[in-house]
Amino acid sequence: MRPKPSAATANAVPSLEPVAAGQEYHKNLGYDIREDVNYIYDELVRLGLSQYALELDVKGLTVVPPEKIAGAAFTRQVRDAVLRTYERRHGETLDFENAETLEAATVTPFGKHMAYMLLEDPIFSDLMMNETLLALVGYRLGRNFSISNCQALIKAKGGKALKLHTDELLVPPPYSANGGGANATYTLTDYTVDDGALLYVPGSHKYRRLPVGDEGADSVVPVEAPAGSLILWDGATWHGAMARQNRGLRLNVILYFIRPHLRPMEVFFDRVDQETLDKYPPRYRALIGESLKWWWREEGPRFDSPDWSMIGTTAYR
Template sequence: MTTRATLPAPTNDLERAEHDLEEHGICAVTDVLEGETLRAVKDGLYAAAAADRTWGREERFAADYAHDETNQRVWNVLSRGPVFENLAAHPTALRLVRSRLGWPMLLGNLSANITGPGGGEMMVHADQRFLQEPWPAEPQGANAAWCVDDFTVDNGATRFVPGSHLLNRSPRPEDDTSSVPMEAPAGSLVVFDSRLWHQTGFNRTADRRRAAVFGWYTRTMYRPQENWFLSLDPAVVQFASEELLVLLGYKTYGFGMVNGRSPR
């Protein structure tokens, strides 16, 4: 398998980011979240994670990690505060994801992953592994990953196998799955297509956590990971923008009509 040795560098040029996403299957845009907005996202996420621990709802994925259980998943962050609604339908995220998936599309999930000190690496995988191979030539989904903290090689920045999206399949035992960390400052947005192999990095720090919020988007023929109709806070739908209603499947584009008409 032939791959690129490096990942495209983070940029604040959206046209450059679109080019990187098309060519390399990944791009990183800096300074998308800044100041009070970034602080609100960070405070809201860590508060939600702490609440899950307090109430015994903490989710860990020891089976997918090689070393220990320090990684915490926070599901359905869309229901954890209005600041996360803004991430799900953020103009920069939608512009980049739409460049690969078109419109309309669906939001399959909005969750977060927090890796703590000593947190182990996740297995190398592609998010499109739910599809039977051979895969279509175009990605069927994409992730918009929000860097809540600085992403560094030491604190477990997500690692990618450059060029792996061009193979249009999941990794196999005989593949070279050497991965490269995508390092980016807090407030950056990393978008990558569903064919690109990746893994959570190894957090080698003694006292730093690394958090990210992941928006998972797909073409409209795929069911969401999260059952929004059962799990979503009704207030989110009540005050949702038209774009967010489309993403959640509350329009004909998503799950069909209601009595012959588009819902809402």
């Protein structure tokens, strides 16, 4: 039998039983954190991603193998769409397997960037809506995350190594403890040391700031992964890339995601046709900022969207 509380304690603590008090609190607030916690956790377990979520949390980066993402045919489709886009934009056909080099990809250490790729081909939206990708990014950024940019990157022999940096661009230190962004890179060719692999410093995301000078250079680890892998890292993780030594081209698609209070690099919502919106579930509208956005004109904000009532409520949103 529980002891009777003192008069002071009785006055300080609500008389409701703990469960009832919790239910009443959630009801009044209009938000139940348990829904988000259980959804995120259950998705990770259902998809067999627990070990990758743990690695992402501890090391700041994880590599999800192709069999957890999609088949080889899907990888070829995405790669072909990137090559077609390059040819359409630049009037040049790329031989990604045998090219001795590509001058446009050697000018900067980043290689050749092709921006604003999401709407170039429907396959890029299919990639963005991949359930494994959504589960891991949602774990990192909460359920209301949106896309900041969709880019393709090409590296060639003769390019320079990329120094360590973070993806939290323009953010003064210290970065938010909950993380503002996450990079999801889909590899379209093999990542090996001689192919210009990604480099990162395990655990560096915990610093919540940029590296200073050559800090971290003696702690880097190469990220090797076969084509069709998803490399996912925290926006605060220190990372760079090695110079490519082999002939041929290293291809990827980068999708960078942010929490909904941040400003995206690329804006898509006003260029997506109705057919595309109808093809995907409502989550697609939120991802591209159509149902939840900070930028508006005369029409004003859409506070009628249910997302607005939950944004910023917890780290899970």
